Amino acid sequence: MKKHYLLTLLLLFKVPAAWAQPKATGTVYHDLNKNNRRDAGEPPLAGVCVSNGREVVTTDRAGKWVLPAGDDVGFFVIKPAGYAPPTNAQQLPQHYYLHKPQGSPALAVRGVDPTGPLPASIDFPLWKQDEPGTFSVLLFGDPQARGIREVNFVTRDVVEQCVGTSARLGITLGDIVADDPNLFQEINESIAQIGIPWYNVFGNHDFNRGATHDRFSDETFERFYGPSTYAFEYGQVVFITLKNIYFNADGKYKGHFTDEQLAFVKNYLAQVPTHKRVVLLMHAPVISCDNRAELFRLLEKRPHTLSIAGHTHEMAHVFVDQKYGWNDATPHHHFINATVCGSWWCGTTDELGIPHATMNDGAPNGYSVLSFEGNEYSLRFQAARRPASYQMNLYLPDDLPRAELDTTALVVNVFAGSERSVVEMKVRGLTDWVPLTYTPMRDPGIAALQPLNKYLSQKVDGVGLDTVFGWEMDKPSVAYHIWKGALPATLPVGTHTVEVRTRDMFGQEYQAHRIFRVRP
Structure with missing residues (x-):
């Protein structure tokens, strides 16, 4: 009798705690007039993935979603093929809501302001858009600007060359700046002149100095770009962006995927058909990550994968096999992209005052063009201020x-x-x-x-x-x-x-x- 009484008391204490777990809810809808508000007659969108960075759910027939919440969570809609989230004046996708009731901790560069209590409904507008099966993506590695002078190098050397591109979107693979997140605004404004939606990956030089924990290393990044781990889809391609720069308590970093990120990848891929191409975007090369094998286990059985990184200031195609912990018979293609800043904007300057910035492997600074036909892909390098034939x-x-x-x-x-x-x-x-x-x-x-x-x-x-x-x-x-x-x-x-x-x-x-x- 005494044992049953104690068990009953334990259950009484446990059940209310479960009931009290905070939940976020909202709606994904078709924003017909593109005013970022749900107006009468704007239909819900069913079957759209929404995540909190770990769990992934799909919206019901009413466009509704529910996810666990906390005191530092980024909720985001995973853009489905054929739709687009709104973009701001800097062409940055607004596909997320940051929930930080107390805001970011005190840092040298401001992070996210206090967001207050969890909203009653977090709604994500999406716009219908045409997405051809054949499309291209611009890949920038490491612009890594130190001060406004180097922001101008990025602008003159590479951005101006990209204006008028036929690419449908662009991605910067981390190290957007060189240890000064105050420059995010300026470099965003320059890249926005290209005129296409632009996604961003977190790099080790994008961090908040003085952060006391890895979870606070990307506070300013979040203020500008939203969660540093997220996903989106375009045509027959799924893009998964991962913050694989992990900061230890001593301020040093390593290549690493957190348990939360690995859970997110697993949960999201459970929703992705195997005929789609899965492209992982990260800053440090995947072969440098200490727990890459855990990520590989989630990818190995999929027939169409690709991963892309920057960080090394060299260009390389790595065919990941058993030597790196990949167990499938067909090696995984990992591409290490060229850098916009080349060798950190080093080298003698030309008649415009811009360094030649040749990378340490002898390749010029520049960027890559990633092209798709359905789920098949190709890559082409483009040297800064040079013709496409210069290879x-x-x-x-x-x-x-x-x-x-x-x-x-x-x-x-x-x-x-x-x-x-x-x-x-x-x-x-x-x-x-x-x-x-x-x-x-x-x-x-x-x-x-x-x-x-x-x-x-x-x-x-x-x-x-x-x-x-x-x-x-x-x-x-x-x-x-x-x-x-x-x-x-x-x-x-x-x-x-x-x-x-x-x-x-x-x-x-x-x-x-x-x-x-x-x-x-």
Whole structure:
């Protein structure tokens, strides 16, 4: 009897606690007149996913959703194909509601203001839009602006080139700024001039200094962009954005996915048909994350996946296999994107005062264009302020003694090449096409710039030359998109043209040439 009495008391205490768990509710509706208010006659939207960053629910026939709440939760609608959320003046999607009754903690840069009590209804308007099966996305990696001067570099070097693009949306893959979230507004205003909806990923340089816990590291990011983990759909493609920069208590970070994020991915993918392409967006490369295997378990059985990151200031295609913990027989394609800032806006400046910013792997700074046809995709690199055809550098002396032909190699850096690329060369009018050998190595051009550093580190009249001519470059890294080949030893004396052609893993072909002389 005593045991039953104690059990009854425990149940009485537990049940009210469950009843008291706060819940958020709201409606997703078709905003016919696009005024961001639900007016009479505007229909609900059923079957739309809504999340709190962990759980994912779908709206019922009345467009209603209910999710657990807390004192620091971002609720967001997952844009379904054929619809769009409103965007603000900076072209940033307004697909979320932040619930922070007390606001962000005191930080050097303001976070989210107190939101007050949970609203009676959190409603998400969506607009109908045409979404063709064939579309493109602009991918910016690491604009990483230090001060308004470098915001202007981003604007002049890359943004102006993108105005008039046919891409349907754009994504910045983190490190929007360089440790100063105060600059979010300025860089948003510049990128908005492209004129397309723009999504953003959190990077390690976008954090709030002085945050006492990882959960507070993205407070200013949230003020501008909303939750740092979210998803949206376009056509036959599902995009999942993950904050994989995790800050420890000592302020240092690592690549890591939280339990909440992994639960979100699992719960959301349960709603996604397997014929759709799942694209994961993150800042640090997935292969650098300490618990990537847990994420891989959620993806391995899906036939159409892709993941994209930035962070390294180099470009690379990684085919993730068992060596990295991927268990499926078909490797997962992970693309590490080029950076807008290249090598952190380093290098000597040009006639416009903009650094050449060549990345450490010898590729120029720039961005990528991700294109889809249904659920199939391709990637194309675009160098800053260069024509689309500029896809490689050829290294060969201008003048060669004939006796050195048999010991001289042509080196080709195909900026967005991979181990699956085919690269060939021929000497015009004299030889047929011959394959070059895939040879990861340091780029000769970026290595040749290193001697400039000793001059840039000097001062004249107390002024550092690097502040006048550009910052010193980092040491070159090994580039995994370089090929080599020997010149024919029988070339006659005279002026020749060597031609190079490449075909990438998507079947895209590019050509370049180099003129050189053979001396007696």
